Amino acid sequence: MTQPQLAAPAGVHSFDDFTPLCEVVVGRADHYTAHDADPTWRLFYFENVAPHLGAGQRQLSIPQQIVDELNEDVTGFADALAGCGVRVLRPSAPGKDVQVSSPWWSSSATPPLNVRDNTVILGETIVETAPHIRGRVFENDHLKAHFTRYFEQGANWLSMPRPALAAGSLDTAYFDREGIDVTAATADETAVPIDGLGLEMVFDGAQCVRLGRDVLVNVSNHNHELAYRWLVRNFPDLRWHRLPGIADNHVDSIVVPLRPGLMLLRSPHYRQFLPAPMRGWEAIYPPPSSVPEQDYDEFGFVIPTASRYIDINVLSIDENTVVVNSLYPELIALLEQRGFTVVPVRHRHRRLFGGGHHCFTLDTVRDGGPEDYLAA
Numbered sequence: 001m002t003q004p005q006l007a008a009p010a011g012v013h014s015f016d017d018f019t020p021l022c023e024v025v026v027g028r029a030d031h032y033t034a035h036d037a038d039p040t041w042r043l044f045y046f047e048n049v050a051p052h053l054g055a056g057q058r059q060l061s062i063p064q065q066i067v068d069e070l071n072e073d074v075t076g077f078a079d080a081l082a083g084c085g086v087r088v089l090r091p092s093a094p095g096k097d098v099q100v101s102s103p104w105w106s107s108s109a110t111p112p113l114n115v116r117d118n119t120v121i122l123g124e125t126i127v128e129t130a131p132h133i134r135g136r137v138f139e140n141d142h143l144k145a146h147f148t149r150y151f152e153q154g155a156n157w158l159s160m161p162r163p164a165l166a167a168g169s170l171d172t173a174y175f176d177r178e179g180i181d182v183t184a185a186t187a188d189e190t191a192v193p194i195d196g197l198g199l200e201m202v203f204d205g206a207q208c209v210r211l212g213r214d215v216l217v218n219v220s221n222h223n224h225e226l227a228y229r230w231l232v233r234n235f236p237d238l239r240w241h242r243l244p245g246i247a248d249n250h251v252d253s254i255v256v257p258l259r260p261g262l263m264l265l266r267s268p269h270y271r272q273f274l275p276a277p278m279r280g281w282e283a284i285y286p287p288p289s290s291v292p293e294q295d296y297d298e299f300g301f302v303i304p305t306a307s308r309y310i311d312i313n314v315l316s317i318d319e320n321t322v323v324v325n326s327l328y329p330e331l332i333a334l335l336e337q338r339g340f341t342v343v344p345v346r347h348r349h350r351r352l353f354g355g356g357h358h359c360f361t362l363d364t365v366r367d368g369g370p371e372d373y374l375a376a
């Protein structure tokens with residue numbers, strides 16, 4: 001188990017997802033009582049959402065009981081990490097029914113739950129990324145107090161250009177290639193276009209897999225290509241590897257390194273897209289889950305915003321200790337057979353809120369450095 005370490009000299013120090021975890025931000029979901037089916041949100045979930053959306057409807061409400069259960073589970077997660085000796089930080093409290101807007105759009109603010117998505121820590125630099133979803137543009141404001149303290153402690157702090165997310169900003173190339181018709185999803189009835197602005201830099205932190213001095217980046221469209229170029233230009237000392245459009249954006253339920261040479265991998269299909277030295281890594285594939293999908297019929301809606309693979313979205317406390325959803329005993333058993341210590345943490349609604357324990361966290365301080373885990 002991790003023992004508390006001295007604060008990192010630069011505030012933040014985080015080059016990977018598996019060396020001993022010293023400090024972490026765990027998201028929060030106060031008042032997460034609706035999804036705003038803005039076109040930038042429904043682009044990603046339209047197949048599940050469309051049957052439930054009335055003409056012009058935007059708010060997809062989530063019963064308070066489910067929100068309360070989610071917050072119980074997130075609190076249990078934070079307590080479990082603290083019990084393992086990890087310093088746990090939380091975002092500031094989001095308000096209720098907060099509206100956000102720009103000259104080009106209006107939306108409901110998303111609570112800072114999936115904090116993995118709007119930031120990536122690259123060594124001793126905080127990188128705020130360029131949100132895909134309008135309701136997430138100000139989400140990092142709930143982490144600004146922590147980022148400011150880290151900066152005062154010596155961390156570097158960069159931000160990708162804030163995307164306008166005006167009408168037409170998002171590239172649908174990934175869905176087009178997958179044969180998914182997103183015409184209806186992207187009918188942007190309220191947003192305003194900007195003359196001369198086409199596709200812009202848009203990117204989520206969860207598109208990165210950090211491996212010491214190497215970083216894998218899922219690049220699925222031109223939005224992501226611009227962000228990839230930004231990353232390479234700003235971090236020339238790191239080695240960058242494109243994952244060629246293996247997902248719409250996030251990849252932390254596809255490839256999840258557990259330690260050098262061993263990863264969770266959604267299926268053998270994905271091995272071919274990894275950097276050559278990583279294709280030989282041992283993989284643990286997700287076993288079938290015996291836990292039935294939560295039945296939401298009583299609430300009259302089922303809006304999965306995550307795949308059934310979301311439970312491989314685990315958080316490592318160190319190379320031998322992993323937090324796993326207690327509702328996935330098959331994976332727990334598999335990891336324990338491999339000698340891991342598993343910290344089981346209940347997560348009942350992981351497909352409703354688009355994330356698992358890795359999504360809910362931003363690991364700001366880990367022991368590891370810019371190691372060469374992919375030596376050819």
Ligand SMILES: NC(=[NH2+])NCCC[C@H](N)C(=O)O
Binds near residue numbers: 355
């Ligand atoms: N950082 C995150 N929010 N990751 C969530 C990954 C969700 C992924 N699209 C899936 O459906 O499995």
